[in-house]
Amino acid sequence: AQSVAQPEDQVNVAEGNPLTVKCTYSVSGNPYLFWYVQYPNRGLQFLLKYITGDNLVKGSYGFEAEFNKSQTSFHLKKPSALVSDSALYFCAVRDDNFNKFYFGSGTKLNVKP
Amino acid sequence: NAGVTQTPKFQVLKTGQSMTLQCAQDMNHEYMSWYRQDPGMGLRLIHYSVGAGITDQGEVPNGYNVSRSTTEDFPLRLLSAAPSQTSVYFCASSYRPNRAINSPLHFGNGTRLTVT
Numbered sequence: 073a074q075s076v077a078q079p080e081d082q083v084n085v086a087e088g089n090p091l092t093v094k095c096t097y098s099v100s101g102n103p104y105l106f107w108y109v110q111y112p113n114r115g116l117q118f119l120l121k122y123i124t125g126d127n128l129v130k131g132s133y134g135f136e137a138e139f140n141k142s143q144t145s146f147h148l149k150k151p152s153a154l155v156s157d158s159a160l161y162f163c164a165v166r167d168d169n170f171n172k173f174y175f176g177s178g179t180k181l182n183v184k185p
Numbered sequence: 186n187a188g189v190t191q192t193p194k195f196q197v198l199k200t201g202q203s204m205t206l207q208c209a210q211d212m213n214h215e216y217m218s219w220y221r222q223d224p225g226m227g228l229r230l231i232h233y234s235v236g237a238g239i240t241d242q243g244e245v246p247n248g249y250n251v252s253r254s255t256t257e258d259f260p261l262r263l264l265s266a267a268p269s270q271t272s273v274y275f276c277a278s279s280y281r282p283n284r285a286i287n288s289p290l291h292f293g294n295g296t297r298l299t300v301t
Contacts, residue, residue: 108289
């Protein structure tokens, strides 16, 4: 069965500093991995997805994700955090049959001025 | 292009009442799904559909029914509301993999349901 884990409930970072939101995955076949962001009272917005062969994937709003097969990780990163990046972030994996997405429990990112 | 539209945005029900949460998408997505979001539990899949006339259960299907008579619409029915169904409900859609592999989900803005 597919699953993702987000080990941190909350990440705090100062504006201008780099940020990392962690995600580890467990899949039985090829990993179809995604990151989403959720702002208050809104639905989830797609940020980026893993593309086979690319260890660094670039996405929306300056975010990128680093894929590491040996560590089964897909960490979300940004070189310089903005206060407006404060939101809830979800990692997700799509299963081998492609009919289900499994989401992590979410990480709340707080960026302080 | 409206994307995924959910109605209503808010709803309060009494225990035992029934209601239908509406979801419509205009992206010609074959795959549609319903999730509930509860604090500390992430998103849990309730039901999903891979095309008109085809539905299947997710992780937490009890107490909910779905149907898919058209590609665009995927309503979620609560048969007899219970306080445990108080949650935020999200509808999401995507292309099927044989059309666009690795297609991400597109989400509506949610329905906040309270059952008293």
